[in-house]
Amino acid sequence: MCALKIEPLLSENIEELAGQSLSVCYQCGTCTAACPLGVHVRKLVRQMQLGAKEDAVGDNTLWSCATCKLCELRCPRGVNITDLLHALRILGFQGRKAPAKLEQALWGVYEEGNPWNGKKLERGKWAEGLGLKVVGNTSDRSSKVLLYAGCAVSYDPRLQNVARSLAEILKDNVDVAILGERESCCGDVVYQIGEDAYFEELVQNNIKTFKDSGADTLITVSPHCFNMFKTVYPNYGSMPNVVHYTEFLSNLLDKDALKPNGGNSSGEKTVTTYHDPCYLGRYYGIYEEPRKILESIPNITLAEMSDTKENALCCGGGGGQMWTDHDGARPSHERVVQASETKASVMATSCPYCIQNFEDATKTKGLELKVMDVSEILNQSLKKK
Numbered sequence: 001m002c003a004l005k006i007e008p009l010l011s012e013n014i015e016e017l018a019g020q021s022l023s024v025c026y027q028c029g030t031c032t033a034a035c036p037l038g039v040h041v042r043k044l045v046r047q048m049q050l051g052a053k054e055d056a057v058g059d060n061t062l063w064s065c066a067t068c069k070l071c072e073l074r075c076p077r078g079v080n081i082t083d084l085l086h087a088l089r090i091l092g093f094q095g096r097k098a099p100a101k102l103e104q105a106l107w108g109v110y111e112e113g114n115p116w117n118g119k120k121l122e123r124g125k126w127a128e129g130l131g132l133k134v135v136g137n138t139s140d141r142s143s144k145v146l147l148y149a150g151c152a153v154s155y156d157p158r159l160q161n162v163a164r165s166l167a168e169i170l171k172d173n174v175d176v177a178i179l180g181e182r183e184s185c186c187g188d189v190v191y192q193i194g195e196d197a198y199f200e201e202l203v204q205n206n207i208k209t210f211k212d213s214g215a216d217t218l219i220t221v222s223p224h225c226f227n228m229f230k231t232v233y234p235n236y237g238s239m240p241n242v243v244h245y246t247e248f249l250s251n252l253l254d255k256d257a258l259k260p261n262g263g264n265s266s267g268e269k270t271v272t273t274y275h276d277p278c279y280l281g282r283y284y285g286i287y288e289e290p291r292k293i294l295e296s297i298p299n300i301t302l303a304e305m306s307d308t309k310e311n312a313l314c315c316g317g318g319g320g321q322m323w324t325d326h327d328g329a330r331p332s333h334e335r336v337v338q339a340s341e342t343k344a345s346v347m348a349t350s351c352p353y354c355i356q357n358f359e360d361a362t363k364t365k366g367l368e369l370k371v372m373d374v375s376e377i378l379n380q381s382l383k384k385k
C-alpha cells in the first residue's frame with residue numbers, strides 16, 4: 001500500500017485561487033454521478049481537502065472536465081466545482097501535468113494568436129467580400145459596435161459561414177466593424193490550461209485593442225469568448241459592454257428592425273430543436289433570446305429536447321476539450337440522439353464548438369439531422385422574399 005503524500009498548504013492555495021471553501025463539500029458524490037465526462041469530481045475535491053496534491057494533479061480526469069457546470073447544478077451544497085478544478089489545473093500546469101495537445105494549442109495562441117494552426121495575417125479572411133469596416137484601416141471611421149469573430153469561426157471553413165451570416169445581418173442594421181488581423185484569441189484555452197501568467201499578458205493586450213477601437217459594444221459569436229470578456233476580463237481592466245450575438249439580435253427583433261420571412265407555398269414547417277450551449281445557458285441564463293429569434297421565423301416550429309435549458313447535456317467541447325483526445329462515447333452522441341427524437345430535421349445552436357461536435361456526432365450516429373447556427377437560420381430567412 002503506498003502512503004498518501006500530503007501537502008498541508010494545498011487546500012489553502014486552492015481556496016485562495018478559487019475563492020471557495022473546500023469544507024463546504026460533504027462528499028456525497030452527486031457531482032461524480034452527474035458528470036457526463038467521467039471526471040472523478042468527488043475524489044478530486046477530497047484530495048484537495050486532504051492536501052494530496054500529487055494524486056489530484058496526476059488524475060487524468062482533471063483535464064477531461066468540459067466546465068459544463070452540470071455538476072454544480074446538481075450539487076446540494078452549492079460548491080463552485082469548476083472554480084476548484086480550475087485552481088487545481090493552475091497547479092497541474094505548473095507541475096507540467098497538462099496534456100501535450102493542450103500545450104500545443106497554447107503555443108499556437110502564443111505564436112499566431114489562435115489555437116487552430118491558422119496564420120495571424122489570415123485572421124480576417126473570413127470577411128472578404130462582405131464590405132465590412134475594419135478597425136485601423138485609414139479609410140474606415142470608427143464604429144461604436146465591434147464584432148469579435150473569435151478563433152474557431154475565423155479559421156474553420158465550415159464555421160466561417162456562421163461569422164459571415166451574422167456579419168451580413170449586422171451590417172444591414174448597425175454601424176459595425178471588425179478587428180481583422182488585429183483580432184487575437186480571447187485566451188479561453190490559455191485560461192483553461194491554467195497558464196495564468198501568459199493569460200494576463202494576453203488579456204491586457206486585448207483590452208488595449210478594444211479600447212483603441214473606440215467601440216462601446218462588443219458582440220461575440222462564441223459563448224466561450226463571451227464568458228471571457230464578460231466575467232474574466234473585467235478583473236484586469238475596463239471593457240466595453242459585452243453582449244452575445246443572440247442577445248443583440250433579439251434586441252433588434254424587439255425594435256422591429258428585422259423582418260424574418262420563410263413562408264412557402266405549401267405552408268410546410270421545418271421542425272427545429274435548439275441546443276442550449278453551457279456557456280450561454282447554465283452560465284448566464286440566456287435561454288429565451290435564441291428561442292425568440294427562431295420563433296420569429298414563420299416556417300419554423302420549435303421542438304424541445306428531453307433535457308433542455310438548465311438541464312441541457314453538454315456537447316463536450318468546453319474546458320479545452322476541443323484539443324484533447326477522447327475514447328469511447330461522448331455526450332455529443334447522446335445529445336444528437338435526443339435531438340433526433342424530437343423529429344426535428346434541424347438542430348440549431350449558437351456556439352461554434354457545439355456545431356463542430358454535433359456535426360461529428362450526427363455522422364458517427366448516422367443521423368439525418370442538419371446542424372446550424374441560429375445566425376445562419378435567421379440570415380437565410382431574411383434573404384427570402
Ligand code: SF4
Nearest residue numbers: 025026028029031075
Ligand atoms: S455534489 Fe457537491 S457536496 Fe457532493 S461531493 Fe460533489 S462537490 Fe461535494
Ligand code: SF4
Nearest residue numbers: 035065066068069071
Ligand atoms: S463541469 Fe461538467 S464536465 Fe466538469 S466535472 Fe462538472 S459535470 Fe463534469
